[in-house]
Amino acid sequence: MSSPGPAPQTERDPASGAYLLEDQVGFVLRQVQQRHTTIFAAAFGEDMTPLQWAALAKLHDVGECSQNQLGRLVATDVATIKGVVERLVRRGLVETRPDSSDRRRLLLRLSAGGHTAYAAGVGTALAVTEATFGPLVPAERAQLLGLLDRLR
Amino acid sequence: MSSPGPAPQTERDPASGAYLLEDQVGFVLRQVQQRHTTIFAAAFGEDMTPLQWAALAKLHDVGECSQNQLGRLVATDVATIKGVVERLVRRGLVETRPDSSDRRRLLLRLSAGGHTAYAAGVGTALAVTEATFGPLVPAERAQLLGLLDRLR
DNA sequence: CGGCGATCGTTAGTGTACTAACAAGCCGCC
């Protein structure tokens, strides 16, 4: 695993009002996400990405919906969701069929294999969340989720 | 601006121990970053990305360093930093020269235009951080940064 | 009924973020 890893800690100068890249939310956020992605990949292997998993999980929840609809559910634009769905279909986890009442729409739902993959993945997904939270105690985890939620 | 926007809030069922995508750190993290990127793009325009800005800022801090070194400073792998540097050089913000004492290395530093761009951008960057933090009061911001830092 | 705005999916293009493999150069250690 040769991920970039954390940026070196810079000595803080609490007195100065200078611009410190290390203290900007965006910069820290990016690194936390990198770590999360690494943890996810280590747990699920190369054949499942966070977004693919999100699509799978949402599809499991809603049963059936159109491609763009799924995109909105997992907070992804239409161009990106197309690729994700394409890969899931190619791997036999998702099935598509035309919507008879709206010929623009492409309806999606989990295949049998998709349901199996979801069932097999839930535990792993929870473990990924656990590992990402790392050393934080439950109260801190809730606090973090609450704060992030307000920034969403 | 037709970003995906926040995923619809799902009704929480506090009693159930079910897997809720919306409650997983990774999922929330991704959306916060999306929002940050949108804010960044609105403030800086299309010609500057968060990573390009990070590279510029770091290069300003350290004065001169090699390409891989810069990658480590901004927490980016060698393949990605190459593209970033290439685009900054193409726009005349960064200059390169060979390292006479190590012929593998490519030394980088800000050009005059790069220094100007940095000086012009610091205020905007601070405004982006401010906007990203949104409604959080200072104590909450510090708390969030502290928690994120432990997850880095 | 007919037209017009909105939505659905597709495509092309740019940038980030990795992995894996490679050649070239550097350096320490036998």
Add this chain to the structure above:
DNA sequence: GGCGGCTTGTTAGTACACTAACGATCGCCG
């Protein structure tokens, strides 16, 4: 003094994450 291991940068390939433009379809409203 050379050899083997490390770092530096490059390339190719995959997957996200957008923008912008497009054709097809839908549905409302006059």
